Amino acid sequence: MSAALPTRYDQLAADMTEAIHSGLLRPGDRLPSVRQTCTRRGVSPATVFQAYGLLEERGLIEARPRSGYYVRARSTRSATPQAAAVPAEATPVAVAALAFDLLERTRDPAVVPLGSAFPAATLFPIEALARSAGRALRRLKPEQITSALTSGDPALRQALLRRHALQGVPLTDDELVITHGAMEALNLCLQAVTRPGDTVAVESPCFYAALHALERLQLRAVEVPTDPQEGLDLDALDALLQQRRVAACWVMPTLQNPLGATMPAARRPALVALLAHHGVPLIEDDVYAELQSDARRPLPAKAHDTQGEVLYCSSLSKCLAPGWRVGWAAAGRHADTVRRLKMMTSLTTALPPQLALADYLAHGGYDRHLRQLRAALDRGRLQVAAWVEAHFPEGTRITRPRGGYFLWLELPAAIDTLALCRDALAEGISSAPGVLFSADRRFTHHLRLNTGHPDDARVPDAVRRLGELARAQLAHGGQAPAGQAPA
């Protein structure tokens, strides 16, 4: 399914996983030491650390200081508790104003970017993209400009269709529309299947941009419990759909933001079938697909769609070209509506970035770049997780995503992370408070940390300082804002 070959550490991690599942290694067993494994497998210590790190993320093993790695009984620290009940009322969405202020300040280069939505820009092939842009623009013929279709540049469309097909997702040419980033794709898809006042089912916690889009379109959100390992709770979704009319369901099945949850392959056809049964379109946000550490990746829900009711959205902003604003929608039987809305909203997507990216996808070494990017992100995630373990208050829970560049923390319930984030920002450290990820202001003691800056020397101290601020708040009995009790 992946175009990339498995790395050595992937292979090593896969072998160890097999050993654990088969019972060769049992709970409490100590793993071979790093040195032993290097000798036996003929690999470097870095490879072994990465492999063990992945197993740790998956909750299969744990590190015991000055002792070594041990097989775990069952992951204790990786599950974030979820609100189990479906809320009685769908909630009008109004988180944008809050998010706006925090996010704008996050972009200041002087601020440590733990609240950022993007990995470090240094991880992207800026020079190769500039060369591609130069080549593509020198080749540009005038008639290409005015004949550019609403659906996008043919060469880029072809490159994307080919890549998706190789990954087991046969999108069709006539459903594909190039958009101004995934954000526009998601907005167009959402508008294609809803009307103001409608209710949309979203994950809980939910990527704040989804909540913004709902707010902009005057839709109501109903949050469905979502597990850091299993993704969206299908039983809860089923119960919801039997209770009330829902116009659409917006899901990020792979490396969900902020949880990092990747819904197992086996549950994805069930998600598609459940929604089809209730006649509810699925908007699938797949922007993190290329950032999965696992060589073995589940197919997107789109691959299981037989009715044309999955509106698939993705982009190159997280994996190749942040700031270039090139995304796409493959909207199944809603494609004509999406294309018309695209024409009404922005006519067409900027041509120069499309041409540059088509050239890069053909000649730029995309898969090599992705291998390097994933390795850097894996490193960043493991580092930050270790610092959180070292410095955050007792009882802090932390997710272990299999890729990407976010960790989701549940702090002790007395902590108000919105106040924490404001205090940290005053010291030049950004972070994303849990309330951003909920239309009904849940997750008051949760925090999303960006781990995608593995070479930023300020990060270790910033994580330590966040932990200190949290411990200080706890020592003072929490600092809830006026009028709101600590959860």
Next chain:
Amino acid sequence: MSAALPTRYDQLAADMTEAIHSGLLRPGDRLPSVRQTCTRRGVSPATVFQAYGLLEERGLIEARPRSGYYVRARSTRSATPQAAAVPAEATPVAVAALAFDLLERTRDPAVVPLGSAFPAATLFPIEALARSAGRALRRLKPEQITSALTSGDPALRQALLRRHALQGVPLTDDELVITHGAMEALNLCLQAVTRPGDTVAVESPCFYAALHALERLQLRAVEVPTDPQEGLDLDALDALLQQRRVAACWVMPTLQNPLGATMPAARRPALVALLAHHGVPLIEDDVYAELQSDARRPLPAKAHDTQGEVLYCSSLSKCLAPGWRVGWAAAGRHADTVRRLKMMTSLTTALPPQLALADYLAHGGYDRHLRQLRAALDRGRLQVAAWVEAHFPEGTRITRPRGGYFLWLELPAAIDTLALCRDALAEGISSAPGVLFSADRRFTHHLRLNTGHPDDARVPDAVRRLGELARAQLAHGGQAPAGQAPA
């Protein structure tokens, strides 16, 4: 107000205008011959033809075949009759589906582009823009990418603020937001001041993209009569505002699309004051400002705004860089709302085009390009007008805009221009039927022709053929589509 020097033909036209207004030349007088004027002024015949063409456009003189140019009593052919009454009901908008099919086909390079929304791509400095893109991307620092603000690249913002200030429009830095073309700017501004179900006053005829935006946001349009010379009818607008609540007024005071109307300078403060009196925000679409032939240009309505209630929108798509999708909004006191909506819709505008255009505005020779572009567009407009006069049915009326690349034709009332456009498209000739420009399907015998392809050798035959098709339809008593009587 313009950064460009007046051309020789502008100067000559200005002198002749002065002579007519002062009574030196009176109605019926024959103008000096082209040869005489060449000798007296030391200019080329082309300069004299261009000057006389401009005077003809302004309705001041007329050409009599094989005789010469004469001062006109009063323009007889330049006024398009308008629906005078304010409609009793605001109309939900649904023209997008119709426009979509016609416009997509218009982009086929094999089709003669009389229905296109853009001038010929060969008129734009593609190579200079490619050089600017190369320079700008080589200079790009990684931190610029992730620190890019929702408001846009600082260098581009600075260049635009400077240019507007030199033209007498002092926009402020904190109201300016760079957008994905003017279309996004207009959509964001519209959404900032309306809610679904609201009524918006628009010109009649009205640029179809405005109607699309209204349709997308589920707004109702009320059309206000608009004169090809004077622009929006302020008395009709006043009457409307006294009758009903209007959430916003969307106006294109300069080179209105499709009429080509430029509201005289003296009426603009009155427009702003009238709307302010009724508390109605003005959305000003100024994308054609740089395409005015006149050296003496009226200030945009924005320059008369004292309350922050003019939301000014423009772009570089029509005058410099079609397909690059770089526009802007300066939304006065609604700027924060516009910026938040921008973040919710598309986060930020693509960075590479912004950087390239900032470089071009600093080094590319923009004013020289604009002089060449305006001269080419003037030539195209005069040519097509002459061919229409020669080949269209008796009674056809035609506008004479002072710049840009559109002519608006009123054909005899029995003609159905939608059927005409479909027939012509079947022969490889595109055109824009009048019904596209109205929410209530007025202008059934009107046609917008793109004149921005002065070097396209297919155009003369295409215009002749359109005229033939119109005459043929007239000979058969009109060809109204089933269920709709000819207007």
